[in-house]
Amino acid sequence: MTGTIIKTVDLRKTYMQGKIPVEALRGVNLEVGEGEFLSVLGPSGSGKSTLLNLIGALDKPTGGRLFIENIDVSALNENQLADLRMRIGFVFQFFNLIPRFTARENVELPMSIAGLSKGERRKRAEELLQMVGLASRMNHKPTELSGGEQQRVAIARALANNPRFLLMDEPTGNIDSKNAYEIIRLVKRLNEDKGVTIIMVTHDQRLAEEAKRIVYMLDGTIVMEKVR
Amino acid sequence: MRIIDMFSYAFSAIRLRKLRAGLTTLGVVIGIAAIVALLSITQGLQVAISSQLQRGFATDTLIVTAGGGLGGVNEFNLLVKDAQTIKEIGNVTASIAVIQRICYIRMPYGQTRRVTVTGVDFAAYKEIYSSTFVAEEGEIPLNPEDDFIIVGKQVSDPWSNGTILCRTGDALEILWTNTTTRPLRNETYLGRVVAVLREIGGFTIGGPSDNRIYIPISKAQSFFGTETCEMIIVKLRNDDRATIDSAAKAIREALGGRVAVTSSTAVLNIISSVFSTIELFLAGIAAISLLVAGIGIMNIMIVSVMERTREIGILKALGMKNRQVLLIFLCEAAIIGLLGTLIGIGAGWSLAQIVLRIFGSSGGAGIMRQGNQAAVSNGITITPVLTPTVILGAIVFGLMVTMVFALYPAWKASKLKPVEALRYE
Numbered sequence: 001m002t003g004t005i006i007k008t009v010d011l012r013k014t015y016m017q018g019k020i021p022v023e024a025l026r027g028v029n030l031e032v033g034e035g036e037f038l039s040v041l042g043p044s045g046s047g048k049s050t051l052l053n054l055i056g057a058l059d060k061p062t063g064g065r066l067f068i069e070n071i072d073v074s075a076l077n078e079n080q081l082a083d084l085r086m087r088i089g090f091v092f093q094f095f096n097l098i099p100r101f102t103a104r105e106n107v108e109l110p111m112s113i114a115g116l117s118k119g120e121r122r123k124r125a126e127e128l129l130q131m132v133g134l135a136s137r138m139n140h141k142p143t144e145l146s147g148g149e150q151q152r153v154a155i156a157r158a159l160a161n162n163p164r165f166l167l168m169d170e171p172t173g174n175i176d177s178k179n180a181y182e183i184i185r186l187v188k189r190l191n192e193d194k195g196v197t198i199i200m201v202t203h204d205q206r207l208a209e210e211a212k213r214i215v216y217m218l219d220g221t222i223v224m225e226k227v228r
Numbered sequence: 229m230r231i232i233d234m235f236s237y238a239f240s241a242i243r244l245r246k247l248r249a250g251l252t253t254l255g256v257v258i259g260i261a262a263i264v265a266l267l268s269i270t271q272g273l274q275v276a277i278s279s280q281l282q283r284g285f286a287t288d289t290l291i292v293t294a295g296g297g298l299g300g301v302n303e304f305n306l307l308v309k310d311a312q313t314i315k316e317i318g319n320v321t322a323s324i325a326v327i328q329r330i331c332y333i334r335m336p337y338g339q340t341r342r343v344t345v346t347g348v349d350f351a352a353y354k355e356i357y358s359s360t361f362v363a364e365e366g367e368i369p370l371n372p373e374d375d376f377i378i379v380g381k382q383v384s385d386p387w388s389n390g391t392i393l394c395r396t397g398d399a400l401e402i403l404w405t406n407t408t409t410r411p412l413r414n415e416t417y418l419g420r421v422v423a424v425l426r427e428i429g430g431f432t433i434g435g436p437s438d439n440r441i442y443i444p445i446s447k448a449q450s451f452f453g454t455e456t457c458e459m460i461i462v463k464l465r466n467d468d469r470a471t472i473d474s475a476a477k478a479i480r481e482a483l484g485g486r487v488a489v490t491s492s493t494a495v496l497n498i499i500s501s502v503f504s505t506i507e508l509f510l511a512g513i514a515a516i517s518l519l520v521a522g523i524g525i526m527n528i529m530i531v532s533v534m535e536r537t538r539e540i541g542i543l544k545a546l547g548m549k550n551r552q553v554l555l556i557f558l559c560e561a562a563i564i565g566l567l568g569t570l571i572g573i574g575a576g577w578s579l580a581q582i583v584l585r586i587f588g589s590s591g592g593a594g595i596m597r598q599g600n601q602a603a604v605s606n607g608i609t610i611t612p613v614l615t616p617t618v619i620l621g622a623i624v625f626g627l628m629v630t631m632v633f634a635l636y637p638a639w640k641a642s643k644l645k646p647v648e649a650l651r652y653e
Contacts, residue, residue: 058545058646079549085646086547096542096650100244110546112233161547 005069005165005197006032006055012063013050024050026220027064032165032199037191039208040201042217048201049169051217055199056167057084069164086114089158093170095150097142103129103153104138110160128156132186148179155186165197166190172207184210229552238559241536249564252521252528256568257575259518260626264576264619266510268612269583274503276610278496288467289356291434291490292460292479304486305456308449317478319465324352325457326434327448333383333441334401335393343383344440345402347448347457350378353436356463361436366396366423372444377402377419381427382438396421400441404452417451419443434461467493518626521568522633525561529637533557540641541649550642557638558631565630569623573614576622580612 013025024047032038040048053059054066057073066073068084076084097106107125116124129138132152142150151171158166168187172180188210190196200211208214209228216224242249292314294306308325315323327347332340351370354361361368365384369376377400385392394400398421406413428438436442449455464475476489533540540553 053647056545058650079551082544082547082549084547085545090545092650096538096545098539098542100240109543112237113229113543113546113548113552115229117230118233157546 003034004031005034006030006199007067007070008051008055008064009067010064011051011054011061011066013047013054013059014062023220025054025061028217028220028222030215030222032197034197035191035195036213037188037198037211038200039211039214040199040217041203041205041208041214043203045219046217047220048203048217050220052167052169052199052201056088056090057081058090086110086161087164089155089161089163089166091151091154091158091166091168091171093173095142095147095154095174097150097153097157099142102139102141103134103145103149103156106142106153107156107160110157114161124160125156128159129153132156146179147175148182151175151179151183152186155183155190159190159196163196165199168198168200170202171200172204173202180207229548234552234556234559235563238556238563241532241556242560242563245532248528248532252525253564253568253571255521255524256518256565256626256630257572259514259521259629260569260572260622261576261579262514262517263511263625264573264614264622265579265583265612266514267507267618268577268580268614269610270503270507270510271613271615271618272580272584272610274500274507275613277503278500287493287496288464288472289434289492290462290464290472290476290479291492292462292483293458293488293490294456294486295488304484306458306460306483306487307455308445308457309455310483311457311460313482314460314462314479317475317482319471319475320462321465322352322355322463324349324356324461325445326459326461327445327452327454327457328440329404329448329452332403334403336398336400337393339393340403341383341386341393344437345404345448346440346442347445347452348442349445350376350442353442353461356461357435360425360428362426363423364426366421368423372422374444374447374450375417375419376422376444378423378425378442379421380425380436380438380440380442383441384424394421396424402441402443402451406453415451434459469493515625518629522629525564525630526633526637529557529561529634530640532560533637533641536641537644537649537652540644541646541652544644544646545650553644554638554642557641558634561630561634561638562627565627566623568630569626572626573619573622577612577614580614584610584612 008028008030011025011028011030012023014021014023016022026047028047028051030051040051042048050059054061055068057068057076061074073081073084098109101109104122104125107128108121111121111124126135126138129135132155134149134152134156137145137149142153145153155166171187172183175183184207187198187200191198198211200208202208212228214226214228215222216226292306292310294304308327311323311325314320325348328344330342331345332342333345334340350368350372354368354370363378364381368378379394379400382388384394400419400421402417402419404415406415425436425438428436443451462475462479464471472491472493476491479489480487543553
């Protein structure tokens with residue numbers, strides 16, 4: 001472990017469900033180093049997705065501190081949060097591709113938001129799709145792709161802007177087991193060969209075991225850690 | 229994000245829902261087309277009428293009529309000899325009295341017609357209206373004999389089809405009923421046509437008209453048995469505002485302040501300001517339809533933002549800033565607004581052409597011909613006028629309306645929270 005990229009200190013998140021406050025995170029302390037492959041394992045409702053959304057700057061904590069590369073995220077304004085999100089790769093359970101765009105256009109989108117020229121975008125998108133093994137499916141729309149393929153497009157998209165780390169929320173939750181295995185192999189390769197830092201949330205014990213380090217969550221706190 | 233990429237992103241979203249976008253655009257098209265059509269028709273009408281007016285009007289003339297100031301009852305009579313008084317005022321180069329009566333004339337072949345008989349000094353009248361008081365047939369006599377008559381083109385050729393009712397050399401019988409005597413007395417005399425005027429067209433106040441006949445002022449005085457005249461036409465040295473104002477003031481003073489002095493320029497100004505008001509009014513009505521289109525845009529966009537909540541969440545997760553989300557939705561509105569406006573301008577222009585082709589050349593002028601027999605002669609052809617100002621104004625207004633109404637939905641989209649938007653089903 002070289003340096004710490006993510007550090008949470010007593011991180012808390014309470015949201016209102018109607019009039020009832022729900023404590024999703026009750027003080028999480030976690031450090032993630034550069035190049036790590038970390039799994040967050042826990043049953044649904046344990047707060048693991050909430051933690052991922054906070055780290056991904058998609059949501060704001062209600063207590064504690066969150067540092068990403070030593071920057072206090074809670075002090076950032078909307079624009080700065082958007083800039084931060086641009087440098088974080090997000091992979092969702094339901095892929096969240098734009099249906100009207102082809103695979104390549106979907107991968108180009110974050111680069112378009114970042115302001116890259118059309119030529120640069122295209123080149124990099126093609127490289128990335130090649131890397132995830134979709135060189136022949138670039139001009140297909142998500143509806144023409146299988147779940148596994150869609151998720152690989154999503155991973156290519158997440159990598160588009162050279163993110164500091166990848167956040168994966170149940171990345172295989174919506175994919176059959178054979179394809180899920182392919183995805184995990186891809187993720188592991190990214191981590192081992194390219195040194196991409198990965199945090200993966202899952203409730204699948206077997207999947208979590210693939211990571212180098214596993215964090216167990218229950219009722220909004222980390223209850224156990226395991227390093228392989 | 230580059231502007232071009234924003235537009236292409238917005239365009240891809242529009243293309244996804246072609247029918248919806250098409251209908252939204254149609255709203256803008258109708259609004260803009262209505263505005264452009266109405267404006268180009270009224271402007272065409274205005275151009276047609278003012279060019280007619282300018283032909284019939286001489287800008288350096290004043291019309292003096294009895295009746296100074298407010299109030300209907302006026303005992304004052306303008307006399308033929310008052311023309312002489314006015315002539316001595318500075319800057320006045322000519323001043324002629326005009327007597328006019330509605331009479332019946334009997335044509336050589338027996339037809340009778342009701343016309344306005346106008347008594348003027350032929351020579352002086354010709355000097356003032358040198359471009360319109362021109363003979364097409366015969367000659368305008370400078371020292372006319374008492375029974376000489378000059379007829380307007382429409383009296384000679386009332387249907388403009390070559391069916392000539394009277395021509396030079398014909399004798400016309402003029403009948404006038406003197407209503408000041410008891411019992412009423414019919415006066416009549418036989419005159420000779422010495423000239424037919426060239427077609428004038430258009431309106432006039434005091435100036436020559438196609439549907440009148442002209443007799444010498446001295447004959448008018450004796451035949452109508454009067455020393456009073458209906459108006460005195462005054463020609464000034466130039467049409468400077470200062471000259472017009474000072475001469476008008478001097479004339480009013482010379483005649484004891486009991487006369488009205490009207491300048492042709494003032495009348496023209498009044499007419500054009502009336503037109504501007506009509507134009508504004510019509511454009512205002514048309515603008516309402518554009519506002520309705522704007523509300524349609526807002527409605528559609530609010531639905532669209534709701535439908536695309538998840539997409540907005542994805543964009544935000546990928547690092548798009550609030551401002552960029554706002555701009556993307558405004559780009560969508562701008563594309564629809566611009567497209568609708570451009571089509572609308574074309575449609576409005578075509579509509580104006582069609583409307584004027586159907587009603588323009590005879591209808592419009594025909595109504596006025598019936599309305600004011602004395603002031604109007606032949607039909608006016610109206611062609612729609614589309615000025616660059618109207619085009620530019622339509623584009624600016626069309627875009628502005630769409631953008632303003634898109635602002636709220638776009639702002640709503642930009643304020644969505646990423647986590648909630650991503651969770652939206």
